[in-house]
Structures are given as structure tokens and as C-alpha cells.
Amino acid sequence: MSNQPLLQIQNLRTSFRIGDDYFAAVDDVSLTVNENEVVAIVGESGCGKSALAMSIMGLHPQERTKLEGKINFKGKNLLSLSTNEMNKVRGKEIGMIFQDPLTALNPLMTCGKQIEESMTVHTNMSSEAKRKRTIELLKKVGIPNPERTYKQYPHELSGGMRQRVVIAIAVACDPLLVIADEPTTALDVTIQAQIMDLLKDLQNQTKTGIILITHDLGVVAEMADRVAVMYAGEIVEIADVHTLFKNPLHPYTRSLFNSIPSSTSTKDRLHVIQGIVPSLKNLPRSGCRFKDRIKWIGDKEHEVNPLLREVSPNHYVRCTCYKNFHFSDEDVGDMNYGIS
Numbered sequence: 305m306s307n308q309p310l311l312q313i314q315n316l317r318t319s320f321r322i323g324d325d326y327f328a329a330v331d332d333v334s335l336t337v338n339e340n341e342v343v344a345i346v347g348e349s350g351c352g353k354s355a356l357a358m359s360i361m362g363l364h365p366q367e368r369t370k371l372e373g374k375i376n377f378k379g380k381n382l383l384s385l386s387t388n389e390m391n392k393v394r395g396k397e398i399g400m401i402f403q404d405p406l407t408a409l410n411p412l413m414t415c416g417k418q419i420e421e422s423m424t425v426h427t428n429m430s431s432e433a434k435r436k437r438t439i440e441l442l443k444k445v446g447i448p449n450p451e452r453t454y455k456q457y458p459h460e461l462s463g464g465m466r467q468r469v470v471i472a473i474a475v476a477c478d479p480l481l482v483i484a485d486e487p488t489t490a491l492d493v494t495i496q497a498q499i500m501d502l503l504k505d506l507q508n509q510t511k512t513g514i515i516l517i518t519h520d521l522g523v524v525a526e527m528a529d530r531v532a533v534m535y536a537g538e539i540v541e542i543a544d545v546h547t548l549f550k551n552p553l554h555p556y557t558r559s560l561f562n563s564i565p566s567s568t569s570t571k572d573r574l575h576v577i578q579g580i581v582p583s584l585k586n587l588p589r590s591g592c593r594f595k596d597r598i599k600w601i602g603d604k605e606h607e608v609n610p611l612l613r614e615v616s617p618n619h620y621v622r623c624t625c626y627k628n629f630h631f632s633d634e635d636v637g638d639m640n641y642g643i644s
């Protein structure tokens with residue numbers, strides 16, 4: 305992993321219009337992804353993970369979305385690019401793997417043609433060269449009979465094979481950065497492991513930077529170099545994967561970790577995070593946004609204007625309330641997810 309920044313997000317705010325007002329789903333997010341680094345983004349449904357990914361890709365509907373801040377990539381602020389300029393980045397320099405391969409693929413086009421499409425848009429390759437590269441890509445993503453799959457339509461493939469095709473599309477033009485938004489959520493468990501292994505292999509070979517959005521902390525432990533935890537549109541904690549798993553500090557991070565079943569824990573009940581992530585309109589906009597879900601921590605123990613602070617080298621936490629947060633004995637888990 306290099307320390308050369310590939311992507312630098314600075315104070316990003318993504319707001320959606322609901323009625324006459326705009327509401328921020330991503331609020332003052334700053335995040336760097338270095339070359340050849342895997343940064344995982346975790347958090348409950350509705351925290352703003354996909355809104356962040358779609359902001360980087362420039363895929364939000366312009367008429368209903370306000371984007372503020374900067375997304376610097378290769379010396380350019382992506383937020384100031386025209387649609388044409390952004391089209392040149394998307395698919396070529398930044399690839400995206402979506403959650404559901406069935407909706408990501410065009411049902412009316414063969415898999416081969418869909419993989420070739422980005423080469424057609426972004427390169428001057430001849431038809432023969434594109435075909436050759438597509439067959440190579442299909443092999444690389446573990447498709448057993450690439451010539452056959454080249455001619456098949458998405459509905460003729462299993463879910464796992466379809467997601468391999470989606471990955472082939474994402475890496476077809478050798479992007480510097482790949483954003484994988486819950487790439488295995490739509491797949492069954494055995495296939496999930498295969499797809500994550502494939503992504504890991506590809507990343508080892510190509511040294512691509514990856515933003516991996518996932519609910520699965522096991523996947524995070526396996527794949528990520530650094531982890532950003534999001535809650536209610538904000539990053540509440542960032543650290544390298546070892547530090548975060550060994551010493552999670554923010555009450556939200558600790559609650560997330562503690563609500564995952566473990567084969568080694570002796571506790572007989574799972575920890576439940578009280579309440580839910582509020583809807584976009586009802587998100588708290590000031591103070592510690594997690595406050596209402598940890599009511600046993602007094603008001604005075606939260607910062608009025610919590611900022612992400614470096615509490616140890618490269619370990620950042622928002623709000624000092626973590627200093628006063630503890631679970632009851634029965635809640636304390638002992639999971640390490642293979643991190644040693």
C-alpha cells in the first residue's frame with residue numbers, strides 16, 4: 305500500500321431535495337483513499353454510504369441534489385467537472401460495482417458486448433482487440449467458459465456469474481479506483497465468499513484503490529486497510545483495520561461490533577442498538593447524532609459541536625462521549641474476526 309493520495313474528499317455535503325428543502329445525507333465528510341489501499345465504509349442502512357459513493361461517481365440526479373465540498377481525484381475536483389468530463393472519468397478511471405448484478409446489467413445486451421462497451425467509449429481499440437481483452441477479463445474473473453459467456457445474456461447466468469461480469473465491466477479499463485457498493489448483498493453466502501476472494505485477488509494484481517461499502521464486518525477484517533464508520537451522514541470514527549477491531553472507541557462503532565453474532569462468545573443474547581437511524585428529514589443536525597440512542601449517557605458528556613479528533617496516531621473519533629460509554633457486563637463480546 306502506498307501513501308500517495310488517490311482520492312481526497314474534503315468536507316463533502318450531499319443534500320437531496322425533499323419538498324422545498326434540501327436535507328444532507330452526507331454531511332461534512334472528509335476521507336482520503338491512497339493508491340492501492342482498500343478503505344471500507346461501514347454503518348447501518350440509511351447512514352449515507354451509498355449517497356457518498358454515488359456522489360463520487362457523479363450519479364445523483366442533478367436537479368434534486370446539491371453537492372458541496374471537494375472530491376479531488378488526480379488533481380481535479382470531480383464536483384467541478386462538466387457532464388462530458390465526468391463521463392470520461394466514470395468507467396475509465398473510476399469503476400463501480402453495484403449491489404445487484406441483475407439491475408446493473410442490461411438484459412438486452414450480451415455480457416461480452418456490455419464489457420466491451422466501456423472500451424468502446426474510452427479507448428480506440430479495434431473490435432478484435434476488445435473481444436480478446438473481454439475474453440481475458442472473463443477468464444480473470446473466474447468465468448469457466450469465457451467464449452460461451454461472451455455470447456450469453458445476463459438472465460442465462462447465475463447471480464454469482466453475473467456479479468463476475470459486473471466486476472469485469474468495472475475493471476475493463478484498468479481504473480485507478482473501484483467503488484464496490486455492497487458487492488455481495490444480493491448473492492447467497494457461499495458465492496459471497498468467492499466474489500470477495502476474487503476482488504481481493506484482483507486488487508493484489510492490479511494495485512487498484514478500493515472503496516468497499518459493506519455491512520459485513522468479517523469482509524472488512526479480510527479486505528480493508530482502513531475503515532470509516534458512518535452514522536447519520538457523518539464519519540464518526542476512522543482508523544486502520546487492526547486499530548478499529550482491537551480498540552473501537554465511538555459508542556456507535558462499539559455497538560455495531562457488539563451486535564454481530566460470534567461463535568466464541570459466551571453471551572446468550574445479541575446486543576441490540578436501541579432505536580433506528582432517523583429518516584433523512586428527521587436526522588439530528590447538531591451535537592452528537594448518536595446521542596438519542598445512548599440515552600444513559602448524560603448531555604454534559606457529549607460535545608456541543610463534536611469534531612473528528614485524532615485520539616492516537618491515525619485513529620480519529622467524533623465526540624468525547626466515547627470516554628464515558630460502556631456496555632453492561634452481559635453485552636461485552638469478545639470477537640476479533642481473525643484480526644491478530
Ligand SMILES: Nc1ncnc2c1ncn2[C@@H]1O[C@H](COP(=O)(O)OP(=O)(O)OP(=O)(O)O)[C@@H](O)[C@H]1O
Pocket residue numbers: 320321322329347348349350351352353354355356582583584
Ligand atoms: N435520491 C434521494 N433522494 C432523497 N433521499 C435519499 C436519496 N438517496 C438516499 N436518500 C436518503 O438518504 C439517506 C442515506 O441513504 P443511503 O442510501 O446513502 O444509505 P446507506 O447507508 O447506503 O444505506 P443501505 O445500506 O441501505 O444502502 C437515507 O435516509 C435515504 O432515504
